[in-house]
Amino acid sequence: MFQCKVKVKVNQSVLSTLQSSPSPSLIGSIDQGTSSSRFLLVTSTGKILSTAQVEFQQHFPSSSRYNSGSSCEGWHEHDPFDIWDSVCLCISHTVTELTKCGVEDVSSWIKAVGITNQRETTVSWNDRTGKVYYNAIVWDDTRTAAVAEGIIRENTDSSSSSNHKPQDVLRAKTGLPIASYFAGTKVRWLIDNIQELRVDLESPMECNNVRFGTIDVWLVYMLTGFKRSIAEDEMGIRLACEGGVFKTDVSNASRWLFMDLDTLDWDVDLVKKVVGSGCEFPVSKALPKIVPSSDCTIGTIRGVGEKMDLKDVPIAAILGDQQAALFGQACYQPGEAKCTYGTGLFLMMNTGTQKIPSTNGLLTTVAYQLGQRTVANDETDKQPVYSLEGSVAFSGSTIQWLRDRVELISDASETEALATSVPSSQGMYLVPAFSGLFAPHWQSNARGCMVGLTASHSKAHIVRAALEASAYQAREVFDSMVADSKVELKEMRVDGGATANKFLMQFQSDILNVPVVRPEHLETTGMGAAFAAGLAVGVWKDFDEIEKMWAVNTKWNPRMNDGERQKLWKGWNKAVQRSMQWLEDDEV
Ligand SMILES: Nc1ncnc2c1ncn2[C@@H]1O[C@H](COP(=O)(O)OP(=O)(O)O)[C@@H](O)[C@H]1O
Ligand SMILES: O=P(O)(O)OC[C@H](O)CO
Numbered sequence: 001m002f003q004c005k006v007k008v009k010v011n012q013s014v015l016s017t018l019q020s021s022p023s024p025s026l027i028g029s030i031d032q033g034t035s036s037s038r039f040l041l042v043t044s045t046g047k048i049l050s051t052a053q054v055e056f057q058q059h060f061p062s063s064s065r066y067n068s069g070s071s072c073e074g075w076h077e078h079d080p081f082d083i084w085d086s087v088c089l090c091i092s093h094t095v096t097e098l099t100k101c102g103v104e105d106v107s108s109w110i111k112a113v114g115i116t117n118q119r120e121t122t123v124s125w126n127d128r129t130g131k132v133y134y135n136a137i138v139w140d141d142t143r144t145a146a147v148a149e150g151i152i153r154e155n156t157d158s159s160s161s162s163n164h165k166p167q168d169v170l171r172a173k174t175g176l177p178i179a180s181y182f183a184g185t186k187v188r189w190l191i192d193n194i195q196e197l198r199v200d201l202e203s204p205m206e207c208n209n210v211r212f213g214t215i216d217v218w219l220v221y222m223l224t225g226f227k228r229s230i231a232e233d234e235m236g237i238r239l240a241c242e243g244g245v246f247k248t249d250v251s252n253a254s255r256w257l258f259m260d261l262d263t264l265d266w267d268v269d270l271v272k273k274v275v276g277s278g279c280e281f282p283v284s285k286a287l288p289k290i291v292p293s294s295d296c297t298i299g300t301i302r303g304v305g306e307k308m309d310l311k312d313v314p315i316a317a318i319l320g321d322q323q324a325a326l327f328g329q330a331c332y333q334p335g336e337a338k339c340t341y342g343t344g345l346f347l348m349m350n351t352g353t354q355k356i357p358s359t360n361g362l363l364t365t366v367a368y369q370l371g372q373r374t375v376a377n378d379e380t381d382k383q384p385v386y387s388l389e390g391s392v393a394f395s396g397s398t399i400q401w402l403r404d405r406v407e408l409i410s411d412a413s414e415t416e417a418l419a420t421s422v423p424s425s426q427g428m429y430l431v432p433a434f435s436g437l438f439a440p441h442w443q444s445n446a447r448g449c450m451v452g453l454t455a456s457h458s459k460a461h462i463v464r465a466a467l468e469a470s471a472y473q474a475r476e477v478f479d480s481m482v483a484d485s486k487v488e489l490k491e492m493r494v495d496g497g498a499t500a501n502k503f504l505m506q507f508q509s510d511i512l513n514v515p516v517v518r519p520e521h522l523e524t525t526g527m528g529a530a531f532a533a534g535l536a537v538g539v540w541k542d543f544d545e546i547e548k549m550w551a552v553n554t555k556w557n558p559r560m561n562d563g564e565r566q567k568l569w570k571g572w573n574k575a576v577q578r579s580m581q582w583l584e585d586d587e588v
Contacts (some may be wrong), residue, residue, distance in 0.1 A: 003132060004054050004055050004057075005054065006052055006053070006054040006089050006090060006092055006093040006096045007049060007052065007053050007054070007586050008051070008093045008098055008515060008567060009051050009052075010049065010050045010098065010101055011047070011048060011050065011103075012374075013074075013430070014043060014047045014049045014051060014371075015098075015103070017043075017506075018043065018049065018109070019102070019103070020290050021141070024109045025043070025044045025109065025111055025270050025539060026041045026042065026043060026044075026049060026109045026110045026111065027044075027110070027111060027112055027113070027114065027530040027533050027534045027537075027539055028039070028040070028041055028042075028091075028092075028110050028112070028113040028114070028313065028530070028533075029041075029042060029113070029114050029115075029116065029529040029530040029533070030087055030091075030113060030114070030115045030116070030219065030529070031324075031523070031525050031526040031529065032086075032087060032116070032117040032118060032215050032219060032321075032322065032341065033115050033118050033342060033343070033525070034121075034139070034140075034343040034344070035055055035058070035116045035323060035342070035396075035400070035497075036053050036055040036056065036086070037053070037054055037056065037083065037086035037087050037459075038052065038053045038090060038091055038523070038526055039051070039052045039087070039090035039091050039094055040052075040169070040523055040526040040527070040530060041094065041106075041110070042526075042527060042530040042534075043263075044534070044539050044540070045549070045557055046514040046521075046546075046549030048066045048521060048523060048527075049096065050094050050097065051523060051526075052089075052090035052093050052094045052097075052333075053090065054086050054089055054216050056078070056082045056085075056086040057078075057079065058076065058078070058138075059076070059078065059079070059135060059389060060072075060075060060076055060077075061075050061077065061550050064397045064477075066194070067143075068484055071585070072143070073142075074135075074141065074142035074143060074145070074435045076136060076138040076140055076141040076264045077135035077136060077138060077300050077480070078135060078136040078138055079136070079443075079576070080120065080123045080125075080132055080135070080136050080164060080218055080420070081132070081133055081134075081175065081238045081255055081410075082180050083136065083215060083218070083219075084218070084219070084222050084561065086117060087289040087304075088220060088304050088305050091183070091250060091304045091305070091309050091310060092304065092305045092307065092309055094106075095107070095309045098303065103183075104509075105315060106313075107310050107311060107547055108311060109138070110310065110313050110397070111313075111314075111534070111539055112313065112314045112315070112316035112317075112533040112534065112537040112538050112539075112540055113301065113313055113314070113315050113316070113317075113388075113420070113479045113533060114315075114316060114317030114319070114324075114528075114530050114531075114532050114533030114534075114537065115216055115219055115315060115317065115318050115319075115402070115529060115560040116216075116317075116318075116319045116320070116323075116324035116525050116526065116527030116528060116529035117214065117215040117216040117219065117252070117318075117319045117320065117321055117360065118138070118139060118181055118215055118321055118343075118408065118464075119139060119215075119251075119252055119255045119320040119322065120139035120181075120183045120186070120213050120214060120255045120256075120322060121136050121137065121138045121139050121214060121217045122137050122179060122183045122186040122190070122212065122213070122214060123136045123137060123196070123212075123214075123215070123217075124187075124190050124197055124210065124211065124212050124213075125210075125211050125213075125218075126166055126206070126209050126210060126211070126239045126240075127211050127242060127243065127246075127348055128206070128209040128242070129155040129209070129233075129239070129267060130228055130233075130239030130240045130242060131196075131233070131237070131239065131240075132239075132240055132519025133190065133194050133197040133401055134194050134197070134220075135449060136215065136352065137186040137189065137190070138391045139344075140181070140343075140344065140394075140397075140435060141180070141186070141346065142180045142190060142435040142444065143180070143438060143588045144180040144186055144189050145179075145180045145436065145444040146452050146588055147180070147185045147188055147189055147192075148178045148179050148180050148444070149186050149444070149585075151178050151185070151274055151276075151383045152178050153272070153470060154273075154276065154306060154446070154460075155170065155273055159211065165244065169369065170257065170270065170274075170482050170576070171357075172258060172357065173260050173261065173262075173267065173268065173270060174254070174256075174257050174258075174260070174261060175254065175261050175355065175357070175358075175363055175364030175365055176254075176257055176363055176364075176365070177363075177442050177521065178274075179437040179438070179442055179444070179445065181391065181393075182255055182256060182257045182436060183212075183214055183257070183258075184256045184257035184258050184270075184271070184274040184275070185257070185274065185456055185565065187212050187256075187274075187275060188274060188275045190212075190278050191275060191278075192278075194492075196514075197210065198279065200281055201281070201286075202399040204281070207285070207286075208281050208282055208285045208338060208562040209285075210282075210285070210286050211221050211286060211288075212286050212287060212288075213246060213248065213256070213288055213378050214252050215257075216248055216249065216252050216318045216320070217246065217247065217248045217252075219243035219245055220244065220245050220246075220247055220248075220298065220299055220315060220318065220412075220552075221240070221241065221245060222240065222241050222244060222311075223244070223299070223301045223302065223304070223417075224244045224245040224300060224301065224315070225240070225241025225242055225243055225245075225302070226241055226242050226244075226298040226302070226304060226378045227241055227302075228241065228321040229529075234527055235496075239382075241281040243563050244299075245298065245299035245315075246288045246289060247288050247289045247290075247298060247318070248288040248289075248290055248291070248301065248318065249289055249290070249291055249292065249293040249295075249317075249318035249319060249320075249368075249369070249547060250264050250291075250292060250293060250366045250368070250369045250384060250544075251293050251318075251319050251320040251323040251365070251366050251367065251368055251369075252318065252319075252320045253266075253288075253290045253366075254365045254366040254423075255320065255365065256272050257274050257285075258283075258287065259272065259290065261355055261364065261365075261366065261460055262355075263387070264290060264366070264369070264384060265282075265290060266283050266287050267288070269578060271283055271287075276415065287489075291414040292316060292368075292370055292372070292382065293316070293318060293319045293323070293368075293369050293370070293371070293373025293532055294316065294317045294319075294368065294370045294371060294373075294532040294533065294534055294535050295315050295316065295317070295370075295371030295372045295373075296314060296371075296372050296373055296374050296511050296537050297371075297372045298314070298315045298316060298318065298537040299314070299315045300312055300313070300314050300315070300457060300506045301313045301314075301315060308373060308508070313442065314537065315533075315584050316532075316533035316534075316537050317529050317530075317532035317533035317535075317536060318529075319364055319368060319527045319528060319529050321340075321342075321534055321563075322340060322389065322391075322525075323344070323348070323366070323367050323368055323387070323528070324351060324525045324526075324528030324529045324532070325338055325340045325348070325495055325496070325524045325528055326338055326348050326368075326387065326528065327367075327368055327369055327528035327531055327532055328495070328523075328525060328526070328527035328528030328530075329493045329495060329519065329524055329528070329550065330405050330523035330543070330546060330547045330550040331349075331350045331493065332350065332499035332543045332546075332547065333350060333352075333485075334350055334351055334352035334354070335349065335350070335485070335487045335489075336349070336350050336493075337349035337350070337481065337489055337492065338492070338493040338494065338495065338524075339474050339478075339491070339492050339493070339494050339495075339501055339508075340494070340495050340496040340524070340525070341470060341474075341494065341495075341496040341497065341498035341504070342395065342396055342398060342496040342497055342498070343393050343395065343396050343397045343400075344391060344392055344393050344394065344395050344396075344397065344438075344471055345391075345392040345395035345396075345473055345477075345496075346386050346389060346390070346391050346392070346527070347389065347390040347473055347474060347477045347478060347481060347492075348366055348367070348388070348389045348390075349368075349387055349388045349389075349481055349485060349489075350385060351387055352383070352385060352386070353383050354386060354388065354532075355386045356386070356388055356484055356485055357484075358388060358480070358484045359481045359483075359484065360440055360479075360480035360484050361386070361390075361440025361441060361442060361477075361480055362388045362389060362390050362439055362440060362477065362480050362481060362484055363389045363390075363391065363439070364386065364387075364388060365387055365388075365389050365531040366384055366385070366387070367384075367385045367386060367387035368384075368385055368532065369382065369383070369385065370382055370535065371536070372536070373535065373536050373537075373538065374537050374538045375538045375541075377556070381539070381556060385528070386461060386549070388481055388484055388485055389439075390439040390440060390476070390477025390480055391439050391475075391477075392438055392439060392473045392474070392477065393432075393434075393436075393437075393438045393496060394432035394433075394434055394435075394468075394469075394472075395436055395473065396412070396470075396496070396497055397432075397468070397578075398430070398432040398434075398466045398469060398470070399412045399415055399466060399498070401432075401434070402415075402462070402463060402466055402546045406566075408459055408463065410463060412497070412498075412501075413533045414463075415463050415466070415501060415503075416502060416503045416504075418459065418460045418463040418464070419460065419463055419464035419467050419501075419503045419504075420503050421423055421460045422458070422460045422461055422464060424464075425461050425464045425465040425468055426452075426454070426456065426457060426461055427444070427451065427452040427454075427571065428449045428451070428452040428453055428454075428462070428465050428474075429448075429450070429451050429452055429465055429468075429571055429572055429575035430448070430449075430465040430466050430467070430468075430469050431448055431449050431450075431451075431469065431573075431575050431576055431578070432448050432463065432469050433446040433448045433449070433582075434446050434447070434448045435472045435519035435574075436588075437576075437579070437580075439476075439477050440476055440477055440480040441476075441478070441576070441580070443580055443581070444583075444588050445580075445581055445582060445583035445584070445585065445588050446579045446580045446581070446583075446585070447579060447582035448579060449467070449575065449578050449579045451574075451575045452571065452575070463586065464503075467501065467504045468487060468507055468511075469502060469505065470498065470504060470508075471504060471507045471508040471510075471512075472569075473513060474492075474511075474512070475511050475512055475569070475571065475572075476576075478492070478512055489514060490508075490514060490515075491514050491515045491516070491517055492508070492514055492515070492516050492517065493517050493519065494516050494517065494518050495518070495519065495522060495524035495525070496524075500522070501520050502556075505518065505554075505556045505557070505587070506554070507557045508554045509556040509557060510558050510559060510560035510565060511560075511569065512567065513560075513565060515555050515556065515557050515558070516555070516556045517552055517554075517555050517556075518549045518552070518554045518556075519550055519551060519552060519553055519554075520550075520552070520553040520554050531546050543578070
């Protein structure tokens, strides 16, 4: 059972206003991230009543029976029940805290809940038995790098006579390159390696009970499912609920390599191309139904924990966390963009109803789609909105690495003072290609490096270079975004844990040469899911109402001169070249 400490904060002035209201109205938001889970309660005026947050355990296995004892370099797993427990704890601690503040039945104030989640992280379970086949394989886990290379080879060999390589066909349909990042490669690994899962898929009796899902799917299923009479099997292994709603939204579904961006549905041919012909795959049963991101008919919560908190509250939104941040940053117009600095770094631009293919290493993906609302809405609202995205694997996690592995710092908050204690990183660069490089390079055989080191470099320089690496990586995807979209980005809206770092934000503005804008609410991801849920149940009427709730908190303007910027940028590009092709192909 999960042991970490939940941090709950209640805004007393927001609470007193609500308590004096004749009909208090709140939207709940479950924000399930890579490092922690959060639960927010947001008022109809866009104020945050409460936040609850808890970190959960990360698993980086060093060896595994599924890997014949070889090194598990690059593996990263979550226990799906830790994730579930962390969400339940955030909800129940919030309710307890509000009860202590005199709120008797907060669930009755909550009109709907929105869910936002770390994307691509993949869970598999059996709906009939409740057995979870394997830990969740996390989005940045690179065990499937060779699987991805294999998929490219398999699909290239079969049509060597054609001008169009089939991986290009896959990219045109899905908007994604074939890489370990995406859920489809993780599904393939599960099928190829987890014997029990494979046996079930091959059994005519059992194959229809196998479920694959990203974290949103897992949470919706657990929130809406029936509890089993036993919570653990005879070996003491925990069991999932049964018969829960099995749905995902378009933004999450666009991250599998299985969804056609035009039809917004699973494409059996894509599934076959990614999973291979070795195993029959009952797509319509094993993959969740794809629904719009903001929709009042997703499902109803059965009650969380002993006290059945949130019983009968509708789930009215599901959004991948980066899409939720875009939504929370009120980027509803084509050409508006945001950058989120969390475990990874994700720059995303709304491209409206236009699907822009990338020739510069970005992803074409679904931003959101509005669906059924409790109040009638115009049909045109229901068109999907697309986006371009640059996904970088290591951002805040580089700082976690300095804390947990290198033990150079004991808390991320120390990095700002250390970085500003030296005037520059003195020609030193840290390229955090720890598991290869994601956007815009997509190089699985790159590895991290520190270059330009001299004997005068100190701990402060290393910390500074680690922070600067996030800014340089954001510039790489920013430049690709401008090249692909032909939109000149005039400013960058930012959010995520690392935006607390003022040094990083100033350096980011300097390296991009545009203003960097941080909104009042730093919980942008959670706010995005709340906004999407509130739209579905009529708490907010339209985007205009939501836009009015978005406000600037801090703006950083570029201060660096062009010569200095160009010199630093050139150095970074040289450093990235050093990290490329570090592994031989057979070492990936
Ligand atoms: N002051 C800071 N300076 C730099 N990085 C920070 C700071 N505070 C937090 N971080 C980083 O931000 C990340 C957490 O951000 P968060 O948005 O909560 O991530 P996620 O949504 O991925 O769980 C961590 O990786 C942490 O190292
Ligand atoms: O949990 P975050 O903020 O690191 O986001 C993870 C992304 O959704 C992965 O694609």
